[in-house]
Amino acid sequence: MRKTHAFAGSFGATLVAPHQTRFRFWAPSVSSVAVEIEGQPPVPMDRHPDGWFQATAPCGAGALYRYRLNPHLAVPDPASRAQPHDVSGPSQVVDPRAYDWQANDWRGLPWEQAVIYEIHVGAAGGFRGVRDQLARLAAMGITAVELMPLSEFPGGRNWGYDGVLPYAPESAYGTPDELKALVDHAHALGMMIFLDVVYNHFGPEGNFLAAYAAPFFHAGRPTPWGDAIDFRQPAVQAYFTENALYWLMEYRFDGLRLDAVQAIGERDWLVDLAAHVRARIEPGRHIHLILENENNDAGLLRAGFDAQWNDDGHNALHVLLTGESEGYYANFAPDPTTQLARVLAEGFAFQGEEFPTLGRPRGMPTAGLPPSAFVLFLQNHDQIGNRAMGERLGVLAPRQALRAAYALLLLSPQIPMLFMGEDWGSRRPFLYFTSHPPILGDIVRDGRRREFAAFAHFSDPARRETIPDPNHPDTFAASIPDAQEATSTEGRAWLAYTATLLHLRHARITPRLRGARSLGALVAGPGAVAARWRMGDGAILSLALNLGAETVALPDWVAGPVLFQDPPAAGTGGLLAPHSVTIHLAEPAHGG
Secondary structure (H helix, E strand, C coil), X not given: CCCCCCCCXXXXXXXXXXXXXXXXXXCCCCCCCEEEECCCXXXXXXXXXXXXXXXXXXXXXXXXXXXXXXXXXXXXXXXXXXXXXXXXCCEECCCHHHCCCCCCCCCCCCHHHXXXXXXXXXXXXXXXXXXXXXXXXXXXXXXXXXXXXXXXXXXXXXXXXXCCEEXXXXXXXXXXXXXXXXXXXXXXXXXXXXXXXXXXXXXXXXXXXXXXXXXXXXXXXXXXXXXXXXXXXXXXXXXXXXXXXXXXXXXXXXXXEECCHHHCCCHHHHHHHHHHHHHHCCCCCCXXXXXXXXXXXXXXXXXXXXXXXXXXXXXXXXXXXXXXXXXXXXXXXXXXXXXXHHHHHHCCCCCCCEECCCCEECCCCCCCCCHHHEEEXXXXXXXXXXXXXXXXXXXXCCHHHHHHHHHHHHHCCCEEEEECCHHHCCCCCCCCCCCCCXXXXXXXXXXXXXXXXXXXXXXXXXXXXXXXXXXXXXXXXXXXXXXXXXXXXXXXXXXXXXXXXXXXXXXXXXXXXXXCEEEEEEEEECCEEEEEXXXXXXXXXXXXXXXXXXXXXXCCCXXXXXXXXXXXXXXXXXXXXXXXXXXXXXXCCCCC
């Protein structure tokens, strides 16, 4: 028996019979619309209340179509399920029931079991290329793959945050069914798969919404990407809420990571989105909602969202590992050790204190939130790719210090995330890349280079000219992970280190994460912190990390059997050497 899934939304083209499709289009700024299907005469659409247009036409899966607004403008469907000819081309009718799901009984994994691996699909070889990597990742201990955004973007090279058609998987990566096969294969291997979605803006090319749906945007609220999306509009709310459900129900993703939600003005919509998802998803499925949020809004982590990317943790660790202090690292440079201690004890370093580079308070108190409400990382696409030269920590930090921080990452009670290639210690850059038309590409290149003028290393205009052009194909090519790195002596050693740490996590940490609570953290010396937690079964997990240049004394409460140390015997004699870590796990006295 075939196992299929389809999400019926308010927008777009829906097959109602094998050779009959219903089209629904929200265009409150125009008075008439026709749907133009290739090879057929235009079909006038009926106008309905509140700006909706609808028509049913004799066509099936594979048909190409546009919406004709006037003699000079025909646009793709804003809810297009496929764009085989890029963002400005015709949309394509898709039969969501054409794919026969194989791992249909998959229900996901509890959040505490998540070990996340972030992947750029294009740099990994498209949907098929990612699929080919999954068995290796699963065997190593990765339990969740997170795909950078897939919404159709202009050209074939892009991070994904310039997407303009959020229902259409990027055609350069493969077909909708190939994406479903990727998700299906992950589930067959016992892995979750998450999707990064962008609901705070559209890209600069191929977005026609303002031509027919001006109320989609809030003219009085400018953003770096233009007027803000107006989430006060019921149709706008439905467009994005249904998009989330579409990916979770039709494509069977196990969760979503919402990009930069601080740019979404209507916070209540985020709360409503989480509630809608929880209400609509089939009973028994584990679905996880993750935030990126500069506001450190801990309230959202009590309102239906599982976790937030912990930028504070990354920033404090990055300053300790590299000594960098420019840009947003200036907020952490004065005392990164104290801030890292607070991150380990409480999640966020900023919980309402003034953020110096913003000149205003940032964050909310995190009291009562579990460690698993925070996704910790040393590297991700932003923190590497937003650097002028895209350097990874492998070329910025001392190797032994990085090993120690890596052990903290993979063995702390916060949820760990790796970036593609980090598992073998890749030193290959990950740069910012695009494939815009030449004029827009030049604007992006020049603007990016100007952004770095405030950094000391790039204050010289001649040096800024060395920053790679995002639009040049070589910039993308340089960002593709080099598989030969993983087979080198150093790469194999780092892979073995990753596998060892993840085996310990799954065997000794993960089963105890539910119900874990912090018992506090402290500064043990310059660049050194110690922290401990009471795990869900009563066991005490304690760790000490020294990223400084001096040997420090270990607090008495860093005790119990050693779970892991690097270098070996790093914490003997009550002292902790520079660039080392010691982690201990004391079983509960009652045995459970």
